[in-house]
Amino acid sequence: MTMRLLPSIIHFTLTATAYLHSSHYPLCRYHRLISLSSSCSRLKMLPSNQELNQAKQRISQAISLGAPAYNAGDILRCATLYKEAAREIAPLVPSTFQVKLLREVEEEDVDDEDNNEKKYDAKAWALRRVFDSIVEYQLPIIPHKISDENITYEPFTSSQLGIEPVRVMDSVMGGISRGGWISQTNTFFGETSLANNGGFASLRWRFSNMQNWSYAKGIYIKGLKHSKADEHTFRIILKDVVCERIRLSNFKAVFANPQQTDDPLLIPFTSITQMEQMGQPMVGAPAFNPSAVTEIGLMAIKPTVVGQFQLEFLEWGLYS
Ligand SMILES: *[C@@H]1O[C@H](CO)[C@@H](O)[C@H](O)[C@H]1NC(C)=O
Numbered sequence: 295m296t297m298r299l300l301p302s303i304i305h306f307t308l309t310a311t312a313y314l315h316s317s318h319y320p321l322c323r324y325h326r327l328i329s330l331s332s333s334c335s336r337l338k339m340l341p342s343n344q345e346l347n348q349a350k351q352r353i354s355q356a357i358s359l360g361a362p363a364y365n366a367g368d369i370l371r372c373a374t375l376y377k378e379a380a381r382e383i384a385p386l387v388p389s390t391f392q393v394k395l396l397r398e399v400e401e402e403d404v405d406d407e408d409n410n411e412k413k414y415d416a417k418a419w420a421l422r423r424v425f426d427s428i429v430e431y432q433l434p435i436i437p438h439k440i441s442d443e444n445i446t447y448e449p450f451t452s453s454q455l456g457i458e459p460v461r462v463m464d465s466v467m468g469g470i471s472r473g474g475w476i477s478q479t480n481t482f483f484g485e486t487s488l489a490n491n492g493g494f495a496s497l498r499w500r501f502s503n504m505q506n507w508s509y510a511k512g513i514y515i516k517g518l519k520h521s522k523a524d525e526h527t528f529r530i531i532l533k534d535v536v537c538e539r540i541r542l543s544n545f546k547a548v549f550a551n552p553q554q555t556d557d558p559l560l561i562p563f564t565s566i567t568q569m570e571q572m573g574q575p576m577v578g579a580p581a582f583n584p585s586a587v588t589e590i591g592l593m594a595i596k597p598t599v600v601g602q603f604q605l606e607f608l609e610w611g612l613y614s
């Protein structure tokens with residue numbers, strides 16, 4: 295892969311490049327960071343949905359006991375409950391969160407002298423922030439090795455997508471994230487900020503004609519590469535004709551290429567089911583309607599993308 299010149303606000307290289315051709319994820323990458331209680335072999339990149347849900351349940355249990363304790367002034371109890379939960383869920387969450395949890399838990403173990411309230415307070419909040427990120431996290435769809443002899447790929451054309459996407463940032467909510475698009479290289483880059491409760495950058499392509507994609511199975515992306523391979527996830531945003539009537543509503547699918555493989559990413563329409571409004575699921579809303587699509591977009595958002603990001607791909611379109 296060749297490095298490309300980017301606009302001057304972004305100066306960073308794709309950290310993933312070094313792993314492009316390794317078929318095995320380097321399990322011990324974090325060994326230097328986690329030296330004490332954690333065994334390296336427990337580290338894994340993506341958990342199963344079941345493990346992730348188990349972790350989320352354990353978190354809500356810990357918060358349901360910890361938050362009242364904290365509010366009642368028992369900060370030590372809150373911090374202790376959170377630390378216990380952090381140890382238990384660490385093996386059930388993606389490695390990027392695992393590292394953060396264990397760092398908090400171990401820091402305490404190392405420095406046991408100055409046990410004052412301020413320290414417990416900071417610990418409780420630090421763990422709470424990681425917990426909140428895990429609760430928000432969704433497992434991404436990732437590329438798979440497939441036999442594609444029976445798959446038809448139909449790339450989006452420039453006449454279909456139009457010239458330039460519209461940039462939609464978190465400034466709707468007072469945030470200050472930034473993002474841009476380089477169409478020659480299909481590169482989406484930028485920086486998300488958590489300031490003012492913001493945290494997303496997105497691009498939207500509005501179709502001049504409503505798209506009838508009922509014949510297709512879903513959307514594919516070939517040659518997907520992105521920053522912080524094992525941490526960042528991105529979203530495809532879709533709007534159908536129903537979304538046009540409901541302010542700020544859309545459908546999303548989370549995707550990533552954590553192992554930076556060259557396999558194609560297939561996002562089936564059947565995985566795009568829940569209409570959202572400003573990120574909140576809309577209960578009872580109809581499912582995505584591929585026969586009346588009005589807009590497609592790409593999004594980088596917290597909790598996985600905080601700070602600079604870059605996403606690029608060779609080609610995208612419909613597969614059937
Ligand atoms: C492709 O389709 C043909 C004909 O339906 C079938 O025989 C073959 O097994 C399919 N190949 C794969 C990899 O699914």
Ligand SMILES: *[C@@H]1O[C@H](CO)[C@@H](O)[C@H](O)[C@H]1NC(C)=O
Nearest residue numbers: 505506507508509584585586
């Ligand atoms: C979409 O195309 C299919 C055939 O591929 C057709 O049956 C259907 O009526 C079309 N839907 C709309 C909304 O145009």
